[in-house]
Amino acid sequence: xxxRVTVWGENVHEQQVPLVASIYPQGLHxxxxxxxNADPGISATTATLQEPEHGLTDARLAATDVLTWWGHAAxxxxxxxxxxxxxxxxxxxMGLIVLHSGHHSKIxxxxxxxxxxxxxxxxGERERLWFCNPGHAIVRGLPGTHLDIEQEEMYGEPFGxxxxxxxxxxxxxxxxxxxxxxxTYRRGAGKIFYFRPGHEAYPTYxxxxxxxxxxxxxxxxxxxxxxxxxxxPHVPAEKALEPLVVRGGSVH
Ligand code: ZN
Numbered sequence: 370x371x372x373r374v375t376v377w378g379e380n381v382h383e384q385q386v387p388l389v390a391s392i393y394p395q396g397l398h399x400x401x402x403x404x405x406n407a408d409p410g411i412s413a414t415t416a417t418l419q420e421p422e423h424g425l426t427d428a429r430l431a432a433t434d435v436l437t438w439w440g441h442a443a444x445x446x447x448x449x450x451x452x453x454x455x456x457x458x459x460x461x462x463m464g465l466i467v468l469h470s471g472h473h474s475k476i477x478x479x480x481x482x483x484x485x486x487x488x489x490x491x492x493g494e495r496e497r498l499w500f501c502n503p504g505h506a507i508v509r510g511l512p513g514t515h516l517d518i519e520q521e522e523m524y525g526e527p528f529g530x531x532x533x534x535x536x537x538x539x540x541x542x543x544x545x546x547x548x549x550x551x552x553t554y555r556r557g558a559g560k561i562f563y564f565r566p567g568h569e570a571y572p573t574y575x576x577x578x579x580x581x582x583x584x585x586x587x588x589x590x591x592x593x594x595x596x597x598x599x600x601x602p603h604v605p606a607e608k609a610l611e612p613l614v615v616r617g618g619s620v621h
Pocket of ligand 1: 441469470522567568569
């Protein structure tokens with residue numbers, strides 16, 4: 370079964386900053402969708418902030434197995450109603466891959482419940498991502514023990530996230546900092562992967578191994594079936610699975 374991916378892009382710096390437009394003429398979302406579509410098992414399309422409802426209608430989300438999210442300059446412009454809609458879909462089982470500066474997006478902060486703050490520096494330094502668990506599906510098939518990206522923005526610890534379910538990638542930066550660069554969570558029935566690299570001033574998403582890793586992440590994050598029932602249904606004693614005599618008082 371093909372994995373249906375919606376690649377969401379803020380699409381602001383691509384329009385405003387010539388450097389970014391020169392690296393990503395189709396937008397970061399365009400480059401990411403093309404990279405994902407290199408896998409015949411993935412069908413990726415794009416949606417952007419500027420579209421009505423940011424391109425994330427109920428119908429669109431219902432037809433999305435995995436949503437990827439890249440934003441930086443306009444997190445505040447994302448409508449709260451859309452954020453709520455995305456959160457609901459994640460709880461119902463949709464996978465979510467949050468990229469780079471998406472750490473400060475409304476949706477990521479809402480799902481984490483913490484500041485998601487970090488330290489940063491834009492100096493084009495080398496980033497080395499260590500594979501903390503070489504057996505993890507997200508790094509499957511990647512050669513060696515780590516992945517080097519020649520130029521990246523630095524993100525440093527402490528990273529204001531809850532303790533992850535898994536730390537898949539740990540970054541070292543040329544300037545000396547370290548960062549939990551690939552972390553996973555479950556929220557409701559949905560799987561979440563945060564992936565740090567992807568500063569728009571550098572060609573990170575053209576890197577073949579980064580692309581491979583993201584295709585792996587999509588496969589990992591796809592829904593596994595099943596979802597929590599909505600609400601909190603009351604099960605009266607007479608409908609209990611086993612015979613039950615009501616004891617004690619009640620406020621209902
Ligand atoms: Zn950045």
